[in-house]
Amino acid sequence: MLVLPKGVRHIPGHLDRDEQTSLVEDIRAVVRQAPLYRPEMPRTGKPLSVRMTNCGTLGWVSDKAGYRYQDSHPVSGAPWPPVPNRLKALWADLTGESRPPQACLINYYDVSARMGLHQDRDESDFSAPVLSVSLGDACLFRIGGTERGQPTRSFRLESGDVVILGGESRLAFHGVDRIYPMTSTLLKDGGRINLTLRRVDS
DNA sequence: AAGTACCG
């Protein structure tokens, strides 16, 4: 049986199909205003396999200069669109945070995309949890401890699942090993969307 | 640096 690290909550099937469909419509509206782009690795400029955009007052970006939060889209220069209300409600329901999310990173994985093991540590305040929503094709998600080299576990995330990293797992290393193609009909063109909601500042 | 080449 799978035992998750302390502070990790996996809620399989938290969102029903109608809620997932509505969320995808919300995200499509965001992406029309703030198109997906391909981020690059710091220093090397090597493109990541995922495409990204954001909504919220701040968005996470990566380019040759480094990782950071900024208030505008790196290609268009426009401010990020607001976080959709149903995502703000989900955040309030599941995190118990009185403060709204400041950043919602939208990652699109095509069937060949992956995400290496990493920590979410570009925020200046780690007191709020990180809330993650999976939509579309399933993936193999991996999570370990707060230091590289600690043991990791992997499990499958399905469309509608929510994962919350809080407490002693707020800084847990995590990543996406693979996407399972054709495992969901939610997205017409396949692939997986992950939404990551965060506080950035206190 | 959220990637990846390489090794056992």
Place this chain on the structure above:
DNA sequence: TAGC
């Protein structure tokens, strides 16, 4: 795993 480990140097980048």
